Amino acid sequence: MLRKERLQLILKEINVHNKVLSAELSEKLSMSEDTIRRDLHELAEEGEIVKVHGGAMSKTFHYPFDGKSKVYALAAKQKIAEKAIGLLKSDMSILIEGGTTIMEVVKKIPPKLRAIFFTLSPQTAIALSAHENIEVMCIGGRLAKNGNMFTGASVINELAGIRFDLCIIGANGLSPKEGLTDSEWEVVQVIKAMIRSAKRTAVVTIAEKLNTVKKIKICDLDSIHYLITELPPGSPSLSAYKGRQLVRM
Numbered sequence: 001m002l003r004k005e006r007l008q009l010i011l012k013e014i015n016v017h018n019k020v021l022s023a024e025l026s027e028k029l030s031m032s033e034d035t036i037r038r039d040l041h042e043l044a045e046e047g048e049i050v051k052v053h054g055g056a057m058s059k060t061f062h063y064p065f066d067g068k069s070k071v072y073a074l075a076a077k078q079k080i081a082e083k084a085i086g087l088l089k090s091d092m093s094i095l096i097e098g099g100t101t102i103m104e105v106v107k108k109i110p111p112k113l114r115a116i117f118f119t120l121s122p123q124t125a126i127a128l129s130a131h132e133n134i135e136v137m138c139i140g141g142r143l144a145k146n147g148n149m150f151t152g153a154s155v156i157n158e159l160a161g162i163r164f165d166l167c168i169i170g171a172n173g174l175s176p177k178e179g180l181t182d183s184e185w186e187v188v189q190v191i192k193a194m195i196r197s198a199k200r201t202a203v204v205t206i207a208e209k210l211n212t213v214k215k216i217k218i219c220d221l222d223s224i225h226y227l228i229t230e231l232p233p234g235s236p237s238l239s240a241y242k243g244r245q246l247v248r249m
Contacts, residue, residue: 006031010039014049014058015072016208017172018099021055021183024215060100062148076206076230077101081108083228083249084168084204090114092165095194098124098149099170101204109134118164120149120190144186151186159193167198171205173214176240179221181214188216195223202226207237221246 001009006029013020013028022040026033044051050062059069071077081104088094090113096102098121106127118137119125128136139159141152169191173181180203182188195201195218207229221227221241228249231237238248 001029001031007039007043010036011043011048014056016206017212018061018170019052019055019057019172019183024055024183058100071100071104073206073208073230074104077104078108079230080204080206080228081105084202085109086249087166087168087202087226088113088115089165092116093118093162095119095159095162095164095167095198096124096128097121097169097191097194101170101206102168103127105168105204106131118162120151120155120194122150123148144184149187149190151190155190156193159190159197162197164198165200167194167201169194169201169203171203171209173212174203174205174209174227175211175213176221178213178217180218180224182216182218183214185216188218191218195219200225202228204228207231207235210237211240 009029010025013025022033022036025036040049040051040056043049044056049056050059058072060071077100080101084105085108088109092115094115095118097119102124106124109131112133114133116135116137117128118139119128120139125136125138128134139150139155141150141155144151171180172183182191201224203224203226224246226247226249227241233248241248
């Protein structure tokens, strides 16, 4: 594989999944981790990504408010947000995480909606605060800088004591066989707790993440009530997700 081609593939992986580990890229591209680390360093030096411990993040995921970086697949994420808004009803208690797709959902919240939003993401909390009729509650703990969300036992314990009407989460990996997956142990434990604490769970994700698998399992598809992508429900790309207790929006 040519070096230029390799760098383009690495950049796409980071943009699609928001954050990736060097080990994952090494396995996917059949390259040594030393080579991957050098590539990530070069991309970071060029201002294309943000290098973090063990891997890299997209700039818009790390700095969602600076306006300097274009959001990857923005039109698709805006379409997802328009669909997701249909699940929000007044007087709901809604648990929501962070990420570029989630940020588009927050932007689409109708001004007249009155609801309580709980979040584990400082960035999401700031974005939610712009809505006059929304009450914002933060569930805090240790900030996982690679995921820009609060993690740890204190977060999991607090979530166990609350029952939410709806939980809205993004996806790093999602497949019919392996379900919802991610790469970071602490983040996985928190997302598991989020799902357990909600009556219903919606996963919002661009179609490029479908049929991808990360190393740590969060849950089976049976634990998810809504799968929201930019695709129409009858799309052939969603055919593998049929026959399950899952609404494909």
